[in-house]
Amino acid sequence: MTDPIRFFLDGAEVEARPGETIWQVANRQGIEIPHLCWLPKPGYRADGNCRACMVEIEGERVLAASCIRKPSAGMRVKTASERARFSRQMVFELLLADQPRRDAAHDPGSRFWQWADRLDLSESRFPRHGAPAPDRSHPAIAVHLDACIECTLCVRACREVQVNDVIGMKGRGYHEKIVFDFDDPMGRSTCVACGECVQACPTGALMPASLVDVNGLYAHAPDREVDSVCPYCGVGCQLTYKIREDRIVAVAGREGPSNQGRLCVKGRYGFDYVHHPDRLTEPLIRKEGVAKGNVAIDPGNPYTHFRKASWEEALDAAAAGLKRIRDAKGPKALAGFGSAKGSNEEAYLFQKLVRTGFGSNNVDHCTRLCHASSVAALMEGIGSGAVTAPFTAAMEAEVIIVIGARPTQNHPVAATFFKEAAKQGKTLIVMDPRGQALARHATLMLRFKPGRDVALLNALLYTIIKEGLFDKQYVAAHTQDFEKLAEHIRDYPPEKMAAICGIDAETLRHVARTYARARAAIIFWGMGISQHVHGTDNARCLIALALITGQIGRRGTGLHPLRGQNNVQGASDAGLIPMLYPDYQSVEDPGVRQKFEALWGKSLDPKRGLTVVEIMDAVHRGEITGMVIMGENPAMSDPDVAHARAALAQLEHLVVQDIFLTETAKYADVVLPASAWPEKDGTVSNTNRQVQMGRAALPLPGNARQDLWIIEEIARRIGLPWSYGHPRAVFAEMKEAMPSLNGITWERLLRESSVTYPCDSETSAGHEIVFADGFPTPSGRGRLVPAAIVPPAEEPDGEYPFVLTTGRQLEHWHTGAITRRAQVLDEIEPEATASFAPSELRRLGVAAGERVRVSTRRGAIELKARADSGVAPGMVFIPFCYAEAAANLLTNPQLDPFGKIPEYKYCAARVEPVAAKAAAE
Amino acid sequence: MSEPENFAFTPENLERAKARIAKYPAGRQASAVLALLDLAQRQNGGWLSRAAMDYVAHMLGMAPIRVYEAGTFYTMFHLRPVGRHLLQACTTTPCWLRGSSDVVAACERKLGIGLGETTADGLFTLIEVECLGACVNAPILQVNDDYYEDLDGPATEALIDALKKGEPPPPGSVIGRRGSEPVGGATTLHEVAAPATGEEA
């Protein structure tokens, strides 16, 4: 560390911390210096190009740009000398010449105009030159380069902060221009609409399209702001809603620990779903005589199949049905699906409703469908299902492995950190059967054969053990069963595995050595690991890699399953799991059960409950006949969804609590209109174990109600005397049941917005990195569990020669219930597509954009073909968010034996051109 | 004009490209961007298509936008097709004082095109450029890689005729001046052996 530097600022002696610029010191001292191309926000580099921040330095001939100039000892800086002031004034006057007039400004409140006001400038003596035409090709972003001052903040935003590399500077000198790709219209460029450039632009040249009218004039000015958290993915970006007349008109990124001001397209532009006309605003009861199988319902007009009811009537009907079944057939005839999209308080109360009100452990949620296998392996291996380090730890790692995850699409803001780390020279190794955007930044991209993860990972383990690259001390001190693993792994040499996983032995060895020898290495994974019949085995291998090399528990190391939903971590923590109470305490452990019986004042079911897919099977068998589903959409998300839909249709009594008439709600007897995320107070926990505060920003539409209120009203009607009233009260009770919430209180969250758990006390920061010294397992050691190769449950054959894999897209969330009702998102990705390798399309005789029929042993859908060189020949990728071509009609419901997660990532499929067939008929 | 969809180096150019890249330390391949763009432009008939820039970006592991920036910054790269003979008339002050207007006028008259245009037969493109760094022999007209120097209107017309016939005259001064020695021949350094001319480019 260099010593602080003492120098003189406007006559006073001041001290600069190492690396600080004159501007930063001045700012700290409360001295204002105008600035345009400098943005004092995390990740933004000073560029010193606009000259708005000039100061005078004694003894120097020319003025200096204070935003980039660092002081040296004894330097005498004058920030307000006549010369400096005049120069800055001149810069603004020159820039002003080309600005649209203030009354025609795209953003009259832009930083440019704010400074112009402070400098008392409204006119320029200089002539104006031609204004470039507006570019309104993008649904979310309005481009008016007539206001552009070429400060390049947007270039740095796109290139250095989000690392998307879309914006650049074309030409030179007078002809210089901000361009998207090769001067393409923004809407047709490779822009991923993260909006970082918009947030950075100081002039209004780049604006949210929602804040300008067709003529480019500023419009819909927000009248208030509310700080909250993004409702989409597990990254948990903090944001600020900008609201006008109770509608969200724009969103800005806030400096949360996981996002540092960044957002992605969903968080920034995906909010108008809240105001969509399809919102449920009245309680509904199925009309007499309308069959459940009849689901041809327009979600915008449910009154063909349902009738409006009062809350009283609807809640009575909902509860009466549940009570009837419980009392007649016993607690096991009921089940509930909670949601990872709701708050922690809702999740907690929902599982308590099922456990104490229904009387069984038949409660689950979509974690079953995403990371259940990861959690099973983590619990078994290291005694905790959560990440051992936040994804920002990538910045401190030397080697970063991303396997079976596509963070640029599914965790876009986490991906910005990975890309940044790679740019700084860290080794980024991406392993995925499909090519992906992260590959361009990767040191190594391993496109292995789908479903062959264990072969690949075992070859790595083999090399590390065989070559003695494991950390002997760590293994001896902190692990168990190393010999078993070493013995088992002998059968998996890279030479042999190469043929299976499709990666040559030398590369496998190289990766193994790179990971093992790194000073600090971290592993990230996603659904490509977990959604297999061998998902738990996949995760076991990753855990073993970290344990035998000691790449865990230190800065820059760890295991990080990237959690999908915004609150899947929190919902799991809160006990929305059939075998676990809150904080992963086993329902089958008598001691634990007694504790919860005492806390909840009810005797509890000593047997674990059924999981998502098992519940559907039990419905088919007639064992479960009543369900409550809150904010989940199994009619879209379950594998072999026709089976799930048949189950829903068969239920004697189904209560659905949601904000839209989802595919699932169409089967309901009673539909209860609930609250969207921006309408409620509540906490959520992100993938980094950060508990964050969400704040209500909007009133509920029509007769919709808070989810918490709905759960409580049902509870009361089935005999539970609850009166929580506010989420704060629920949170307080959760703290009694969950040691993980130590040191975290509602008030603290209101104040700090985010606290990481585990946390020692109310005044200390939480532990970002855990397990420096052993694991919360019975032995205190990490357990090494060998994994054998289990082939995918359904391999391609002559009849079904393709491998079908499913997943998400950047723009759409889960089953699309929300995002397909967000105008910008739906405009960018409006329809279902199946992606193929270009060569495969040629072989099929199908042009991109033509329709194909994809069928499996379970069903068939028709949709447009898309060429994607990231997809390997012989494979087809279909996102599962499109109701009109539901990918899950095709998927294989075979389960991983431990995590009970279905194999969404692999099944056999057949593909035929549709046009050809139609012509032949 | 249609943008070609694909571009790939010929085997010979691929070798050349590898040699260029090898000049830079590992992780600094991007430094070879100008050399590779030049190679690509030559292979591509004198201009850079987007596909060619994308190809170079991919080869160097660069974001395409970085290559577009370099391609649009340097005036030596042409982003639209050019004629077989690219005429670059220098009109900066020294050339202008020495009659560059006549050179440009001669080109325009002879070819029936203005600055920035290409003849219908695709043989000639005429553009105006800044100082070519050969002011001492002004005015200069650069034809592809060659400089023609000491031009005037008639000499320019003769040059164009010769190019049309496919008989390009030797590059250099059209009035027979050697290098940059005075018009009337060398006046100093008589005791030194006369240098060889024009072999450097």
Ligand code: SF4
């Ligand atoms: S568009 Fe905005 S951020 Fe980008 S260079 Fe112009 S003024 Fe700066």
Ligand code: SF4
């Ligand atoms: S919105 Fe994001 S990706 Fe698009 S140009 Fe701006 S910074 Fe780049």
Ligand code: FES
């Ligand atoms: S703010 Fe310092 S030069 Fe632009």
Ligand code: FES
């Ligand atoms: S001015 Fe024409 S070459 Fe220098």
